[in-house]
Amino acid sequence: MRILIIGAGVSGLFIAYELLKRGLREIFVLDAKTPGYGASLRNIGCFRSSFTSREHVLLMKESIAKWLEIKRDWGVFIEQRGYLWIARREDTLDVFRELAKFHNSHGVPTRVIGVDELSSREPYINTSIVKGALFDPTAGKMSVIEVFTELYIRVKKMGGIIIPHTPVEKLVSSGGVVKSAITPRGEYTADVFVVAAAEGSRKILESIGVNVPIEPIPRHPLVTEPYAEVIKSGLVIDWDTPGSPHITQTQHGSIILARDIKDEPWTPLNSQRHDAFEKIIKPLSELYPFLRNVNVNRYWMGYYDMTPDHHPIYGLIKPFENLYIAAGFSGHGLMMAPVTGVLIADWILHGRPRISIAENLVLERFETDRLVKEIAVVG
Ligand SMILES: Cc1cc2nc3c(=O)[nH]c(=O)nc-3n(C[C@H](O)[C@H](O)[C@H](O)COP(=O)(O)OP(=O)(O)OC[C@H]3O[C@@H](n4cnc5c(N)ncnc54)[C@H](O)[C@@H]3O)c2cc1C
Numbered sequence: 001m002r003i004l005i006i007g008a009g010v011s012g013l014f015i016a017y018e019l020l021k022r023g024l025r026e027i028f029v030l031d032a033k034t035p036g037y038g039a040s041l042r043n044i045g046c047f048r049s050s051f052t053s054r055e056h057v058l059l060m061k062e063s064i065a066k067w068l069e070i071k072r073d074w075g076v077f078i079e080q081r082g083y084l085w086i087a088r089r090e091d092t093l094d095v096f097r098e099l100a101k102f103h104n105s106h107g108v109p110t111r112v113i114g115v116d117e118l119s120s121r122e123p124y125i126n127t128s129i130v131k132g133a134l135f136d137p138t139a140g141k142m143s144v145i146e147v148f149t150e151l152y153i154r155v156k157k158m159g160g161i162i163i164p165h166t167p168v169e170k171l172v173s174s175g176g177v178v179k180s181a182i183t184p185r186g187e188y189t190a191d192v193f194v195v196a197a198a199e200g201s202r203k204i205l206e207s208i209g210v211n212v213p214i215e216p217i218p219r220h221p222l223v224t225e226p227y228a229e230v231i232k233s234g235l236v237i238d239w240d241t242p243g244s245p246h247i248t249q250t251q252h253g254s255i256i257l258a259r260d261i262k263d264e265p266w267t268p269l270n271s272q273r274h275d276a277f278e279k280i281i282k283p284l285s286e287l288y289p290f291l292r293n294v295n296v297n298r299y300w301m302g303y304y305d306m307t308p309d310h311h312p313i314y315g316l317i318k319p320f321e322n323l324y325i326a327a328g329f330s331g332h333g334l335m336m337a338p339v340t341g342v343l344i345a346d347w348i349l350h351g352r353p354r355i356s357i358a359e360n361l362v363l364e365r366f367e368t369d370r371l372v373k374e375i376a377v378v379g
Contacts, residue, residue, distance in 0.1 A: 001024060001191045001192060002026035002189075002190045002191050002192075003019060003026065003027050003028070003191065003193075003194065003348070004028045004030065004181060004188055004190035004192070004193050004194070005027065005029045005030070005194045005196055006030050006168045006181065006193070006195050006196060006197050006200075006201075006204060007031060007038070007195070007196035007197035007198065007200065007327075008030070008031035008034075008035035008036070008152075008162055009031075009035070009036060009037075009038045009039065009040035009196065009197075009198060009333070010036075010040040010148060010151065010334055010337040011040075011198075011326045011327070011329070011333055011336075011337055011340050011341075012031075012194070012196035012326075013029065013035065013151050013152060013155050013337075014151065014337040014338055014340055014341030015194055015196060015326060015341045015344045015345065016029050016155045016160045016162075016341075017151060017154060017155050017158070017160075017341055018341035018344070018345040019345050019348070019349075020155065020158040020159060020160055022349065025159055027155075027159070027160045028160075028161045028163065028188065028190065029155070029160060029162045030163050030166045030181070030183065030188065031163070031164050031165070031166065032165070032166065032167035032168070032197070033164065034165070035152055035162060035164060036152070038197075038198050038200075038302075038303070039198060039302045039303055039304070039305065039329075039334075040148060040333075040334065041144060041145070041148060042300060042301070042303075043144060043302065043333075044144075044221055044235075044248055044256050044258060045141050045142045045143065045144040045147075045250075045334065046083070046139070046140070046141050046142075046234055046335070047060070047063070047064060047139060047142065047234070047334070047335035048060065048083045048138065048139030048140075048234070048235070048335065049061045049064055049103070049108045049138045049139065050083060050085070050099070050103055050110050050134065050136035050138070051374060052099065052373070052374055053372050053373055053374045054106065054357065055311060055357050055358070055360055055361060056311065056332070056374055057102075057103060057106045057108055058106060058355065058357050059336060059339050059343075059355060060332075060336065060339075061106070061107065061108060061138070062339045062342075062355060063335055063336050063337070063338050063340075064080075064138055066338030066339060066342070067142070067335075067338060068080070070147070070338065074154075076142065076143060076146045076147050076150050077142060077143035077146050077147075077251050078140065078141075078142040078143075078147070079140050079142070079234065079251075080137070080138065080139070080140040080234070081140050081141060081232065081233050081234040082121070082135055082136055082137045082138075082139055082233050082234055083135070083136040083139035083140075083233060083234050083235045083237065084121065084135055084136075084233050084235075084236045084237070085133055085134040085136070085237050085239045086118075086125075086130050086133050086236060086237060086238050086239055086287065087130065087132050087133060087134075087239060088129060088130055088131065088238070088239075088240035088241070089131060089240050090131050092240055093112055093131055096132075096133075096134035099134060100112055100134060103136075108136070108138055109137055109138070110134055110135060110136045110137070110138075111135055112132060112133070112135075113132055113133050113134075113135045114132050115127045115130060115131070118130065118132060118133050121135070121232060121233060122231070122236060123232070124230050124231075125236070126286065126287055126288065126289055129286060129287070130287070134239075139234045139235065140234040141234040141235065141248055141250075143250070144334070165185075166184075166185050167183060167184065167200075168181045168183055168204050169182050169183060169207070170204070170207030171193065171204060171207050171208045171323075172187075172208075173208050173320065173323075176319050176320055177320065177321055177322055178208070178320055178323045181193065181204075191322060192323075192324070193322060193323050193324070194323075194324045194326065194344060195317075195323070195324070195326075196325070196326045196327060196344075198214070198216070198303065198305040198327055198328075198329075198333075199214050199215070199216035199303060199305045199327075201325060201327040201328075202214050205317070205325070208320075208323075210363075212325070212328070212363065213307055213308055213328075213366055214305050214306065214307055214313070214327060214328040215265040215266070215305075215306050216265055216266055216303035216304070216306070217263060217265055217303060217304045217306050218263040218264075218267045218269070218271075218273075218301050218302070218303060218304075219258060219260070219301065219302055219303070219304055220258070220263075220273055220280070220299055220300075220301055221256050221257065221258040221302075222256070222258070222276070222296050222299045223254050223255070223256050223257075223296070223297055223298060223299070223300070224254055224255040224256075224257075224296050224297060225254065225294070225295045225297055226250075226252050226254050227249075227253050227254075227255060227294065229249060229253070230249065230255070230290065231247055231248060231249040231255060231288075233248075235247070235248045236248070236287070238283055238287060241259075241283045243259040243260040243261055243262070243279070244259065244260060245257070245258070245259040245280060245283045245284045245287075246258055246259070247284050247287075247288065254297070255291075255294060257280050257281060257284050257291070258280060259279060259280045259284075261273065261275070261276055261280065265306075269301045269302070271301070276299060277296065277299070281296075304331040305327060305328050305329060305330065305333070306328070306330045307328035307330055307366075308366065309365075309371035309372050309373060309374065310330040310331075310374040311330065311361050311372050312326065312327065312328050312330070312332075312333065312340070313325050313326075313327055313328045313361060313363050314326055314340070314344070314347075314353070314358050314361045314362060315343075315344075315347050315353070315359065315361070315362040315363070316347060316362070317363055318364065324344055324347055324348060325363065326340050326343075326344050330374075339355070342354070342355075343355065343358045360372055
C-alpha cells in the first residue's frame with residue numbers, strides 16, 4: 001500500500017514513523033518547503049496533560065507515555081519537570097481545585113499548591129503577588145531540535161521517502177476516491193492520502209470541495225541569552241493575566257518568554273510586532289523581577305493552526321474512502337504528535353483509532369455542532 005502524507009512537520013513525520021514501524025514500506029512525505037518549516041521548528045517544546053477537555057486530557061496522557069518511551073529509546077532531551085499554572089487571585093484557586101478534581105478523575109495527578117511549595121519549586125518567583133498554583137507533575141519540556149532531527153533521521157532510515165520543496169496544489173478525486181496530488185514537480189499517485197499540512201491543509205482540501213476551518217494565528221516568543229538555571233519547571237503560566245504570559249528555559253539556558261498578544265490570522269511570518277517585547281516582558285517581570293536585567297537576543301514568529309474549538313481535526317474525511325487528516329492542533333501539536341501517529345495509523349489500517357475518544361475530533365463535528373470545549377490554550 002502506497003501512502004502519501006502531505007506535510008513534513010512533526011505530525012506528518014510521526015504518522016510516517018508509526019506506519020513504518022508497523023511494517024508498511026511505501027511511505028512518501030511531501031513538504032511545500034523543508035521538513036519542520038512550519039510550527040514544528042518554531043514552538044517552545046513543552047508538554048502537559050492539564051487540559052480542560054476530556055479529549056485533550058486522555059490523548060495527552062497517552063502521548064506523554066509515548067514521549068517517555070522516546071526519551072528512553074532515542075536518548076533525546078525530554079524532562080518531566082512539571083507545569084505551574086500561577087494564580088494571582090484567591091478565587092482562581094477555586095477554579096484550579098475544580099480543574100484538579102477533573103484531572104484526577106481521569107488519572108492525571110494535578111494538585112493545588114500553596115505559596116510555600118511554589119517558592120520551593122520556583123525560588124526566583126515573587127511570592128508577594130501570587131496566591132498559589134496548579135501543579136501538573138506529568139508536564140515537562142523537550143529539545144525541539146533534537147527531537148525533530150532524530151525523528152527525521154529515523155523516518156529516513158526506516159525507508160520513508162521525504163520530499164521537500166514540493167507543494168501540493170490540488171488533489172484529484174473520482175468516485176469518492178482520491179487518486180493523486182498535483183505539484184509543480186509532477187503528479188503523485190497513492191492508495192491512501194493523509195493531509196497533515198497545518199493551515200496549508202485548508203487550500204489542499206478546498207480543491208476537492210472540503211472545507212476545513214483552520215486559521216493560522218501568529219505567536220511571538222522572545223528568547224534571551226543563556227543563563228544559569230533560573231526556571232526550574234517545564235513551563236510557568238500566569239493564568240490571571242490576559243494572554244496567559246508564560247516562561248520556560250531551554251537545556252542550554254536561554255529563557256523563552258511568550259504571551260498571546262492577539263494578531264490577525266494569516267499575518268505574514270516576517271512581519272514585526274515591536275510591542276511584543278513590552279507586552280510579554282512586563283507581566284512576567286512582575287513574577288520574576290530578575291527579568292528586568294536579562295538580554296533578549298531575538299524574537300520569532302510561528303502560527304498556532306487554530307480550529308473553532310481549539311482541538312485538532314483527526315480521521316477519515318467523508319465521503320472519501322482513502323483520505324485522512326491530522327491538522328489544526330491549536331498550539332498543542334508537538335505534545336500530541338506521538339499519539340497522532342498512532343491514531344492515524346490505526347484509522348488507516350484498522351478503520352478506527354484504538355483510543356475511541358479521538359473519534360469525537362473528526363471533521364463532521366463542525367457541521368453537526370458537536371464542538372469540544374478547551375479553555376487552556378497555551379503551549
Ligand atoms: C510559538 C509557538 C509555540 C508553540 N509551543 C508549543 C508547545 O510548547 N507544545 C506543543 O505541543 N505545541 C506547541 N506549539 C504548536 C506546535 O508547534 C504545532 O501544533 C505543531 O508543530 C504542528 O505540527 P504539524 O506537523 O501539524 O504542522 P507544521 O509543523 O506546521 O507542519 C505542516 C507542514 O506542512 C507543509 N505544507 C503546508 N502546505 C503544504 C502544501 N500545500 N503541500 C505540501 N506541504 C505543505 C508546511 O511547509 C509544513 O512543513 C507551538 C507553536 C508555536 C507557533
